[in-house]
Amino acid sequence: SLKLCIRVLFHVNTTKKQIEMNPVYLREAKKLRPDQLGDQQ
Template sequence: MVRGIRGATTVQANTVADITKETYVLVNEMIAKNKLKPEMVAHVLFTVTADLNEAFPAKVLRELNGWEYVPVVCAQEIPVPESLPLCVRVLMTVNTDQSQSDIDHIYLNDAVKLRPDLSLTNK
């Protein structure tokens, strides 16, 4: 069965260090909580808000051991007025036997505001 796993985080500043660090924490939490192996992942889409342009968050995933063959892409979020700034979002499309209700979607830092209903289910 194919499922989507969502995740998001915010960074303190538009710097390579901040984007890389917070993306690393986010994807590692998504992988750990959902017990993912690279072979389970069809592809990963990263989006960033318009105020983040110093680094590609997808590079973090490409550098994880065993993840170099997982297709990843970065895109810019649509610039909706008053949307959450300095935000990195992730959508992993995975093959899993888990039901949708068993998927752990991960929202960190100020990104918990995006889906407080799912943030409460983070185990």
């Protein structure tokens, strides 16, 4: 776990497909979801 972490959830209407969406994890929050890092490593 992280000492401090603020999670934000946005609901967005878009024409993009889910596969085109890219989650963003900053600094140490990357440790929370290593399966979602993709190109951020």
